[in-house]
Amino acid sequence: MKIEIRRMAYEDLDEIMEMEVKSFSTPWSRKAFENELVNNMLAVYYVATYEGKCIGYAGMWHVMDELHITNVAVHPDYRGHHIANLLMEALIAFGDSDAYVGMTLEVRVGNYVAIHLYEKYGFTKLGIRKGYYQDNGEDAMVMWKELKKNA
Known part of the structure; x- marks a missing residue:
């Protein structure tokens, strides 16, 4: 399977929304993704x-010297093919390529795969x-990763 990783484009939103709805109990709206792509200068x-x-997507915000992962999703038909690994590697490579000290995220405590x-x-x-999660009150685990500091 030849998977390519590239920056998200506005034209991807129909497929992104399909994955979002299939992946999350409280999916982001199309408007939220549009805002991320068009207006949020901190979004990657x-x-x-x-x-x-x-077939997958991942995003984050860069704030000061930290990165905050906002979402990672893979289309259900393509799970188990290490696509999330490739997306995580792209996010981490972005962080390692500049002067970021670390990355953070929240994940449902029951999402053992993630x-x-x-x-x-x-x-x-x-x-x-x-x-933390409004749909069922589930707790979120806050996770952190140190990055190389290229100052």
Whole structure:
């Protein structure tokens, strides 16, 4: 499977929304993604494509000297093919290419697959946000990864 990773474009939004709805119980709106791409100068988003179709995406914000991962998703039909790994590697490479000290994210405490993925890339548990997820009150695990400082 030849997967390509590239920056997300406005034209990707139809496929992004399909994945968003299939991946999350409280999906972001199309307007939220449009805002990220058009107005949020702190946002960095990547897509994974296979034969020209978006099959995964990941995004983050860069704030001062830290990066905050906002979302990672892979189309259900393509899970298990290490696509999330490629997306994580793209996010981390972005962080390592500049003077960022670290990356952070929140993940549902019950999302063991995602937690395992993040741990594989050096993220460690920093704390818990009680009742963070509005759909069911589930706690979020806050995770952190140190990055190379290229100052």
